[in-house]
Amino acid sequence: MIRNTHLSYSSIIIIVLSLTVVGLWIANLFIGSVSIPAKEVINILMGQECERESWRYIIWESRLPQAVTALLAGCSLSVAGLLLQTTFNNPLAGPSILGIDTGASLGVAIVMLAGGSILSGATGFIATLIGAFTGAAIVMAVILFFSTFVRNNLMLLIIGMMVGYLTSSIISLLNFFASANQVHAYTMWGMGNLGGVSLQQLPYFATATVCGLFIAFMLIKPLNAMLLGTRYAENLGVNISLTRNLLLIATGLLTATTTAYCGPITFIGLSTPHIARLILRSSNHNTLLPVTMLCGAIVLLLCNILSVLPNNNGIIPINAVTPIIGAPVIIYVIVNQKKINYFNE
C-alpha cells in the first residue's frame, strides 16, 4: 500500500531532520560572538568549573536562551507560513508578505511607546505579546475578510502588501512623535534579534509558542480537507468558520510571539514550507506540518550560526541572513513551478 511506503519515507525524513535540529541546536551553544573553547563550553554545561566566570554567564544567560529562541521562532514562523499558504490556497503567502508581522510590529510599537522598554519582566512580556497578537490578528482578520470575495490569489497578496504598507505608515507616524531613544530601541528591535528573550522570559515565550503549535497540530485534518477548497471541505464535514477562527488564533499567536521578542524576521515563514514540500514531495499535512516545523528550526538555527562573524567581529542582524537562504528558495520554486506538483491544481 502506498500509505506505508509514503510513511516510511517521511519517517526517515523526520528522523534525519530531528537529528539535524539537535546537532544545530548544540552547535549554537558552541558558536557565538565571543569565542569560548569547546572543552570549556562542555564543562560549563556539565556544571563544572571553568576558566572564566564571564563565559559561564555567556553560555547560560545568552547562548542557551538564544538557541532555544531560534529553535522555537523557526518552528513558529514556518508553521505560521504553512497555515497561511493552506488557508489562502496560495503558495506565496507568508506572515511577512501578508503584512501579519507588520500588524504585530504595530502592536509592539504602541506598547513600546506607551509603556517604555519591552524587555522588562513578565508583565512587559505579556503586554508586548498581547499588543503583538492583537495587531497580527487584526491584519489576519482583515485579509480573511477580503479573501471571502477576492478570489484571485495574486490580488489577495497585493491587498496583504497594501495592508502591510498602511500598518507601516502608522508605525512611521508613531516613530515621528517618539523620542530618539524610543526610535532607536524600535529600530534595533526591527532588525531582528534572536537574543531578545532572557532566560527568565523563556518559559513564557515557550508556552505561547507551544500553544500556537498545538492548535496547528489539532488542525491537521481540516487543513488537508481545505486543500480541496472551502466548499469541498464543508461537504466533508469541516466547520469552516471554526477552523478559520482557530487558524487566525494559531497564526496570530505564532507570528506575534516571535515578532514581539525577535522583531519581524523575514523569509522563514514564506520559504520553509516550500523547502519542506520539496524534501517531503507531498502536501499532506500529516507529515508536512512536522517536517515544516523541523525545517523552520533548522533554517533559523543555521541563520543564527551564520550571523556570527568570524574572529570576534560581532554579530550581524538576523534579517541580513534569512534572505540568503529564503530568497533563492522562493526564486527556485517560482522558476520551476510548472515542474513542481504542489503548484498545480
Added chain:
Amino acid sequence: MNSAPVISAQNLDIGYHIARNATKCVHQGLSLSLYAGELTCLLGANGAGKSTLLRTLSGAQPPLSGQVIINGTPLNDINRHHLSQTIGVVLTDKTAIGGLTVAEVVALGRQPHTGFFGKLSTHDLTVTHESMAACGIIEKKDHYMASLSDGERQKVMIAKALAQECPIVLLDEPTAFLDIVSRIEIMSLLHRIATQHQRAILLSTHDIEQALVLSDRLWLLSRQSGLTIGVTEDLILSGHLDHLFPHSNIHFDPLHGCYYPTVQRHHSIHVMCDDETLLHWTINILNRNGYGASIDNTTSKHTATLHVISHDMMTWKQGNQVLQLTSFEELTQQLHQ
C-alpha cells in the same frame, strides 16, 4: 422499482440573499424527487439556475422558502457531520491537491468517517481501495494528482465522493472541458455507480447527447417553464426538450436526440432514399444549404427531386433537366446554382 425518493421538495424557492432583506429569486415553487439507483441529469441553458439548485440541494445554500427533505428528514435538521455522510459532491472549484497522491485524495473522502486526527482504519483503506477500483484509477493510486489528465482527475474526485459512502452524490458539470472519450467514460461510470451501488446520482451537464443515452431520469430546468422531471424517453417523446431552450433558432430532433439550428427553408426538395443513414445525411446537407427536404411527393411545390441510391450515385431532376451526381460535393454545387 422506486420506493421513497431520497431527496424531495415541494414548493421550493431558490435564490440568493443579495443584501440585508433583499433576495434574488432564481426559481419559485419547484417540486422535485430524486431516487436511489438512478442516474439523473439536470439540463438547462447557462444561467438557468442549475448550480443554484445543486447548491440548495446539497445544503451549501439555504432555500428562500420551502424545505428540502432528505430521506424523510428536513435538510435543516441534519447536523453537519451526518450531512457529510449523506450527500457527497463533485464540484468545479479550484483545488490545491497537485502535491497529493490519488490515494490520498480519495482517502479525504473518508474524513466524515474518521476520528479527530483523520487516521485511516483498515476499513477506511479498504473503502478507499474499492472506490479507486470502481472508478478505474487503481493503477494510478500512487501518482500525484498533478500528473493526471483532466479526465483522470475527475474520476479521482468521483472516487472521493464514492469513498464518502453517501447515498446521494451531486455533481456540478463533471464532464465540462473533457474530451469525448472521457465524457463517455465518466457518464458510464456514474451510471454504473448509480445502479450497482444503489446511489442517487444527480449531475448537471451540457452534454445532452450523453445525458439522453445514459440518464434514467431528466430534470429540465429553464427560466420560463421551471423544472420538468420525467423518465428520459417520456420527456423526449412528449416534446418537452423542445421547450428547454426557448429560442426560435434551434429545435430538438427526437429521432436523433440532438438539437439542430432551425432551417430557413427557401426551397423544398423531394428526396427519395431507402437507406436511413443516407437519408439522414442527405437531409443534413440540404438543410445546411437552406433547402427543406420532404420524403413524400403529395405537394407539388418542390424545386427538384433528388433520388439517392448510394453516396456516389444520385439523380437530380429539376423540370426537364436530369443530372447524374457522383458525390455530395457535386450536389452542393447544384444546390448553389
